[in-house]
Each structure stands twice: as structure tokens, then as C-alpha cells.
Amino acid sequence: MALQKVVNVCLFVLTMAVGTLGSGHHFDVTEYSASPKGSFDSNKMAFLDAWQAMCGFNGNATLIVPTGTFQVAPLIFAGPCKPGQHKLKFLGTLVAPSDWDKEHEAWIEFRELNDIVIEGGGVLDGQGANAWSQKKKNMPISVHFMKVNKGRITNLSIKDSKGFHIAIHQSDNVVIRAITITAPFDSPNTDGIHISGSSHVRITGLTIGTGDDCVSIGPGSYNITVANVHCGPGHGISIGSLGKYQDEDNVAHIKVKNCTIAGTTNGLRIKTWPGSTASEAFNITFENIKLDNVSRPIIIDQDYCPNNQCNPNEPSRVKLYDIIFKHIQGTSNTQDAVTLKCSKLVPCRDVRLIDINLKPLFSSLVHSIDSFCSNVLGLALGIQKPNPCLQH
CATH class of the missing domain: 2.160.20.10 (Single-stranded right-handed beta-helix, Pectin lyase-like)
Incomplete structure (x- = not known):
């Protein structure tokens, strides 16, 4: 009888572990071939593969970027996704291409999504110095919410964007909290946060110092x-x-x-x-x-x-x-x-x-x-x- 109880407990623990780890709640980009040694394009593909897997998961899920520095080409995290809250946890540093300067575009865009959270304590480095010297309008945005309903950005550092650091457009019910945004005082058109065509947006507890x-x-x-x-x-x-x-x-x-x-x-x-x-x-x-x-x-x-x-x-x-x-x-x-x-x-x-x-x-x-x-x-x-x- 005692042996049977031990077996039952072990089976229960194993079942819980499989349910937690094997259910697909967490999607680590390194498990999709992202690497600090990877190229901009290879890391982009890995991030998007991890996103597609998470977006297709029915329930709450988290995409994880672990510690380390990842160079990554422009990304569009697009929906709609399966029901559930979707988180992106940036623990490491993401670096944008320094020579990419297409106007009216974004480095990291979240499009047509419901209930999305971006957090983690990491750094998003827009590498904007080359773009600033061109003094163009509408340079790439670092983080763009487009048609997002119920979004949250919290506990990140965003620096040196080529254009706006964060832009919220055609979105509703967005919270931006505990973010640090920095760029040199003479960097042109580097607004910290720009909002347009949106409602019910709350910005709280930020430190912002830029050139606009x-x-x-x-x-x-x-x-x-x-x-x-x-x-x-x-x-x-x-x-x-x-x-x-x-x-x-x-x-x-x-x-x-x-x-x-x-x-x-x-x-x-x-x-x-x-x-x-x-x-x-x-x-x-x-x-x-x-x-x-x-x-x-x-x-x-x-x-x-x-x-x-x-x-x-x-x-x-x-x-x-x-x-x-x-x-x-x-x-x-x-x-x-x-x-x-x-x-x-x-x-x-x-x-x-x-x-x-x-x-x-x-x-x-x-x-x-x-x-x-x-x-x-x-x-x-x-x-x-x-x-x-x-x-x-």
C-alpha cells in the first residue's frame, strides 16, 4: 500500500511537470535557433517562428528572449492569435540594424492583437546614430502598436531609436508603465511616446529623455x-x-x-x-x-x-x-x-x-x-x- 502511494505521488508530480513544461506555455527563441551569435536575418526568422508557435497556442503563453545580446532585423508580430494572453518577456538586449533607415516603418511592430504584454527588464537598442545624421522625418519607430486592443508595455529600457521610441496607433486600452526611454538631446524626431488615433491609453511611472x-x-x-x-x-x-x-x-x-x-x-x-x-x-x-x-x-x-x-x-x-x-x-x-x-x-x-x-x-x-x-x-x-x- 505504501509503495502504491509513492508510485501515485510520483505519477502525479510527473503529470504536473509534463503539463507545465510540455503544454507549450513558454516559447524560448533560442529553441527556435535564435542566438547571440546569429545574424540579423537568422534571428529574425527564429523570433518569428517562436511567435507563430505561441500565437497558435490556445491559452496563455509567453515568448522568452533570454539574457544575452541578439541582433535582429525588423519584426512584425501579427495577429490574430488564438484566445489567451500573450506575453513577450525580453530578458536580454535586442539590437537593431544600424544601417536600416526606411521611412514610415517600424523595427518591432505588434499588429492586430488582443491582450498582449511586453515586459522583462531587457533593453531595446535602436542604433539610431546613423539615421539621425540624415535628418529625415518619419524614421523607423522602435516599438509600434498598430490596432492593438488591451496591450501593456512594462519594465523595459528603450534607447537610441531612429525615430519615435514608442508609437501607439489605432489602439485601445493600452498601459505603458515603468519604462526608461533615452536618446541624446540633439537626436532629431526621437519622441519618447507618440499616440494617435487611440483611446484609453495610460502612461505612468516613466523616465524619458530624448531629442524631441x-x-x-x-x-x-x-x-x-x-x-x-x-x-x-x-x-x-x-x-x-x-x-x-x-x-x-x-x-x-x-x-x-x-x-x-x-x-x-x-x-x-x-x-x-x-x-x-x-x-x-x-x-x-x-x-x-x-x-x-x-x-x-x-x-x-x-x-x-x-x-x-x-x-x-x-x-x-x-x-x-x-x-x-x-x-x-x-x-x-x-x-x-x-x-x-x-x-x-x-x-x-x-x-x-x-x-x-x-x-x-x-x-x-x-x-x-x-x-x-x-x-x-x-x-x-x-x-x-x-x-x-x-x-x-
């Missing part, structure tokens, strides 16, 4: 929250640019809160193009923001026209309203601390400044900081430094 916007929120973005982000260097946190293209969708229900912005060329910014087609951006709140050594801490710019790519004589048709800047404090290294430059065709309205406490970075500045307003209606409440220029 830490976070940029583009057309068609709804219900976006940016919280507890440390931004700098870079161009600050931006809504826009908006109005550059025909028939853009509206932007609404945006909240940026509890962030620190340091050493950036802008702080909190809304930017729209002159001569745009009609659209709207509304219900936008910037709250509890600390600014340190920032140029133009608060700015609405409806004459945004970099590199003279527009007709500055045509006013912007993007209607801005219900905009709140609340509990904003810190230091400005420029005289123009608050700039609200709105469209003469569709003036900004219902803009509220609540408890704004900005000081000049250097006490020796000849001129104190000030405010500038044009074509804007709103209200200033509480502490106001510099003196407000809003008209009721």
Missing part, C-alpha cells in the same frame, strides 16, 4: 492619461501637432498630472498648424507639474510652423477649449513663461490658469518673466506668477 517630445498626443486621441513621468531633456509634453493633414479627428479628455519636466525646450505645450482644416481639441488638463530650468513652461502655439512648411498668413482652424493648467510650479529660463497664442479665426475659450507659480531661473535676469496672450478667453485663479494676461 517626451510624450506627444496626436489627432484622434481620446481618454489619455500621462502621470508620474520624469521628462528631460527633450521638448516637453505636447498635445499635437494638430491640423497638419486633412480631415484629422478630434482630441479630447487628456490628463497630464504629477509629472516633472527638467531642462527641456518647452514645458506643457499645445501646438496646431496654420491653415489647417477644422477640428477640435478640448477637455485637456495639466495638473500638479514641477518644472525645472524649462524654456517656455506653458505654451499654446496655434502658429506652429517648423521649417516654413505652411502659410503663416492662414489662421489655424483647430478649435481649442476647456483647457486647464493647474498647480504648475518651477523655474523658467526664458522671459516668456506663459504664452497663449491662439487662432484669430477660432479663438481659444474657457482656458483656466489655476495656481501658477513660475519664477525666473536666474535672479540676475534683466527682465522678469511674463505672460503673453492673443485671441484667448479664460480665467485666472489663485496664485499667478507671472501676472496673467487672460481676458474674461
Whole structure:
């Protein structure tokens, strides 16, 4: 009887082990021939083979990239997959080809997926230096979510992207948490995170320092929250640019809160193009923001026209309203601390400044900081430094 019990226990343990290891829950890319010694293309094929196996598994599954450095050519992890949550656990370092610079493409793209998680503590190195010297627009994105529903990116380091580090497009219910994003302060168009055509996106607990916007929120973005982000260097946190293209969708229900912005060329910014087609951006709140050594801490710019790519004589048709800047404090290294430059065709309205406490970075500045307003209606409440220029 005792022997039979021992046999039964052993059979149970063996069955559990087979169920755990043999059921295919985990797909290690090295078991599909990926190797730190592999080429860009051979590792790409191994990663995609592992992905296909995981995607075809019915149930929760994890693709694992173990420790080590893997060079890998551009990847598209495409769905739809079998039901279940699919994770990619990056434990090692992935390196992009340094000489790959095709515009409007992505290095690692997740497309048409439901319930996808990217995590693991690894590093994604975009090898962007060669691309930056070309100074082209729309260089490859490092991580791209396209038509993803219920996605999460957490606990990764993403560096030196050729273009945007992360882009979220036509996606819903996405969380980006505990990510570090870095690139040199002079690397062009290397936004930390860009969002467009997406809803219910939450960005929290990130450290971002690049050569462009830490976070940029583009057309068609709804219900976006940016919280507890440390931004700098870079161009600050931006809504826009908006109005550059025909028939853009509206932007609404945006909240940026509890962030620190340091050493950036802008702080909190809304930017729209002159001569745009009609659209709207509304219900936008910037709250509890600390600014340190920032140029133009608060700015609405409806004459945004970099590199003279527009007709500055045509006013912007993007209607801005219900905009709140609340509990904003810190230091400005420029005289123009608050700039609200709105469209003469569709003036900004219902803009509220609540408890704004900005000081000049250097006490020796000849001129104190000030405010500038044009074509804007709103209200200033509480502490106001510099003196407000809003008209009721």
C-alpha cells in the first residue's frame, strides 16, 4: 500500500511537470535557433517562428528572449492569435540594424492583437546614430502598436531609436508603465511616446529623455492619461501637432498630472498648424507639474510652423477649449513663461490658469518673466506668477 502511494505521488508530480513544461506555455527563441551569435536575418526568422508557435497556442503563453545580446532585423508580430494572453518577456538586449533607415516603418511592430504584454527588464537598442545624421522625418519607430486592443508595455529600457521610441496607433486600452526611454538631446524626431488615433491609453511611472517630445498626443486621441513621468531633456509634453493633414479627428479628455519636466525646450505645450482644416481639441488638463530650468513652461502655439512648411498668413482652424493648467510650479529660463497664442479665426475659450507659480531661473535676469496672450478667453485663479494676461 505504501509503495502504491509513492508510485501515485510520483505519477502525479510527473503529470504536473509534463503539463507545465510540455503544454507549450513558454516559447524560448533560442529553441527556435535564435542566438547571440546569429545574424540579423537568422534571428529574425527564429523570433518569428517562436511567435507563430505561441500565437497558435490556445491559452496563455509567453515568448522568452533570454539574457544575452541578439541582433535582429525588423519584426512584425501579427495577429490574430488564438484566445489567451500573450506575453513577450525580453530578458536580454535586442539590437537593431544600424544601417536600416526606411521611412514610415517600424523595427518591432505588434499588429492586430488582443491582450498582449511586453515586459522583462531587457533593453531595446535602436542604433539610431546613423539615421539621425540624415535628418529625415518619419524614421523607423522602435516599438509600434498598430490596432492593438488591451496591450501593456512594462519594465523595459528603450534607447537610441531612429525615430519615435514608442508609437501607439489605432489602439485601445493600452498601459505603458515603468519604462526608461533615452536618446541624446540633439537626436532629431526621437519622441519618447507618440499616440494617435487611440483611446484609453495610460502612461505612468516613466523616465524619458530624448531629442524631441517626451510624450506627444496626436489627432484622434481620446481618454489619455500621462502621470508620474520624469521628462528631460527633450521638448516637453505636447498635445499635437494638430491640423497638419486633412480631415484629422478630434482630441479630447487628456490628463497630464504629477509629472516633472527638467531642462527641456518647452514645458506643457499645445501646438496646431496654420491653415489647417477644422477640428477640435478640448477637455485637456495639466495638473500638479514641477518644472525645472524649462524654456517656455506653458505654451499654446496655434502658429506652429517648423521649417516654413505652411502659410503663416492662414489662421489655424483647430478649435481649442476647456483647457486647464493647474498647480504648475518651477523655474523658467526664458522671459516668456506663459504664452497663449491662439487662432484669430477660432479663438481659444474657457482656458483656466489655476495656481501658477513660475519664477525666473536666474535672479540676475534683466527682465522678469511674463505672460503673453492673443485671441484667448479664460480665467485666472489663485496664485499667478507671472501676472496673467487672460481676458474674461
